[in-house]
Amino acid sequence: MIRFLLRRFVTAIGILFAISIVTYALLTLALDPLKDLRESTALNKADLIASRTRMLRLNDPWYDRYISWLGNLVQGDFGTAWRTGQPVKALLPGAMATSVQLVFAATFIALLIGVTIGVVSALRQYTAFDYAITLVSFVLYALPVFWVAVLLKEYLAIRMNDYLADPVPNWPFLLALSLIAGLFWTGALGGSLKRRLAIFLIAFLLTLGLLAGAIMSGWILNPRLTVVGVAVVGVAAAFLFTILFAGMKNRRALYSALTMAVLGAILYFPLQYLFVLQADAMASQVVGSVTLGTILGIGGILLTIGIGCLVGWLWGGDDRGVSMRIAAITGLVVAGTIWVDQLMQWWSIYFDNPEVRGRPIATIGSVTPGFHENYWLSQIDKATHLVLPTIALVLISFAGYVRYERGATLEVLSQDYIRTARSKGLSERVVIVRHALRNALMPLASIIPVDIVSLLGGAVITETIFGWSGMGKFFIDSLAGDMIDPVMIYVMITGALAMAANLMADILYGLLDPRIRINA
């Protein structure tokens, strides 16, 4: 193992070194820092050119500059973005944080939805649902993100903001949406003709009723879930997770999950006071480099998982692990719902904010300029800025996950151990969830680390279009501004991260799959 790591490490250093030389040489050719001066009409043009040449050492051969750049890099000096004179080191952390913020949500959502739909599509292979999903994922796969982004800006932001000024139900649109929802659930859940008809009707009417009700009662302008909503979501989550992962026969698991739902409903009221009283402190108080709100959020997640595990453990039984897991997941859902409910309660205040002026969905940037409000309002502000780029990113990366997971699931479903599981009389749920799903998720281990780590590299096109000053835009701006130092750092960082991610994927796969042994 150590030999393997060492070998990979040495190779990685060698490759990075090769990349740095080649890129530096290419960049010296590709960048033309004198272009604007050469085309300028200034009287002291020659002087300006001479001084810039001296500053950037353009008369030295490129390998001389490369060697001094490498020397600086080794000593931890990342150079400067010479057009602004800022050191690159100071620019990086902010850009990285912005990129992670942007891409994290998108990757997570795309992964969750994509994998789920991929598995369902594989289970319903050769049905209309499967064909429809395949077609949709092909279309999404072919979409250019810059085109989608412009459409989203026009329809989801500008028109949606206009619409929110005076929301009235648009019946044909609502009907179409409900029809799609009905067909989707019918196809996904399947079953006999009678069952499918029932599912279709329920899904169709439920979607239509909820949407129309939300619009007509003015709920979308002043949304809230209240304790009833939290309890309903909690109980629904408890049943869903129990049915999926334990089966209704496992009463202890169900009761653990329901306990969490009840706990959430009880804690709802005391939490309201905490949230409102601490709203300003959560945004303004800074511990280390993060706000109190972030710390409370992370602490809350950990606490919820802890309580969930405790509840599951206390319910006892032979299989405590399942109860603990289900209770923890349910707890997280409930906690998330309470958080969302709090955001909703602040929504109308955000909506009327003078900076927002009743046009909540933003098309550009990562925050409203000059927006300094309490924790909840700034969370909403962040969310409204995240909506469009996240949807764009999810739309284009979701298709890849669907295809990948569908293939993986089909591969697993044809294995002998699935047939064995079926023939020894296990229920279909156990066969799918315990035997098939776990193995079908394994191939993801080789792509998730790569995707997560590449978050830091940012999304070049999306960031440029939506004006997020993350890593991708940092790269594009530096390249357009003919600044070699920032571009080189970007290339080195993305290169190093990609190699680290691949190594991580290999190790992870080795840990998960006992058939694979890691050795040099």
Place this chain on the structure above:
Amino acid sequence: MNNDENMNSEERLDRLAETRSQPGDHSPAGEEFVGEEGPISIGAVETEEDGDPATSTQLDDTDAHGRGEGVGEAQEVQGLSQGQIVLRRFRRHLGAIFGLITFFLIALVSLLSMGLGPINGLWRNQDPNKYFDPVNGGEPTLQFPSWLGGSAGGWFKLGPFPFGQDELGADNFAQVMQGVQTSLMVMLVMGIIVLIIGVTIGALAGYYRGWVDNLLMRLTDTVITLPVIVVGAVLGKLVYTLPAKLNAPDKVINAIQDYMPVELAIALGLILWPSMARLLRAEFLSLREREFVDSARVSGASNFRIITKHMLPNAMGIIIVNITLLMSTAVVLETALSYLGFGIQSPNISLGKLISTNQGAFATRPWLFWWPGLFIILIALSINFIGDGLRDAFDPRTKRIPSQAKMDRAFAQRARLQGAGAAGVPTGGPQVDGPSTTGATRSGKEKR
């Protein structure tokens, strides 16, 4: 005789039913059934046994594998060459056929309207950068026939500017068609470059192994490490700045700028080859252990001959499928780079550049935005479908699985026939071809 035949087909139906309940399509038997090596190795043994030279693939021998997979198909492919089998499988893939038709229609319309290079096309305006007086306020003059909800009577009416005009009055139709041509050209040139580099490197690394493999694979790692869009942007910028920086005479600069799309395509080819090299290397590593390579070597064939005559034809499937999928990546990548300003620059026309110049006018002139986008999607989508069809066609593990309804019908028919004691049960029957089962190649990262 009748009875015998009946039994046979019943057995076949049972096996089909078994296959139906095993939706995975992956069987150990499947690989031998239409192996990549073609009818050479298995066929040689079997022809002697049953004395029928046409029976290159197993028929009832599949029983040995206990699962009876692909029995229905074994009869279909009897006596067909590998190429014919692939062609048949491809033709059955509805999406692929639609993709092929769409793709050729797009290419045809673009070539016919704008011509090729110096050869003029049939469209009345051959210069996409020429400005005209606005007709109809610059709105598209294309009218849809009445059966499509339009106002043009029985058929399409083009008018002077079917896709409208931009603010300056340029002909959007000519621009889009020229952009389509650029995309197709980039795709083609990139494909050729990737084919040359990727196949050479992959084949050498897989065949020679040892230090050659090590060296070439480290080279591949070096190229594959960076995101394609990053390297593409750097190379795009390089193509753009280099001539001006070298103080070359105007003539050279102009020539270089005129051929910008070709240069960009070559640059894209130089960064997209690693996936091809890796796949081919893996294939060659397994192929070189096969008997037919040994026998070629024993009979004195040179390394070059073994690689080109014996191994490459057997890796054709992988090469073709991979190159098709890379081409759709190249189209999207080229438009994205041009959109960002690091790809094709004026006076050349690219669909991505059209979108980036016109996106500000979306509220007033949406057609300038819809048409180029539509063509990017159509091209990428049709190539993806073709690639999917090709993958299924070349993948020996894909089988046709009858739909549940068809199976039910066949069983009902059998029951009826059994009742009547008659013969002639449908064998195989009309079947539905499933979409690909292998994992999609994930080349979506660079699109972000």
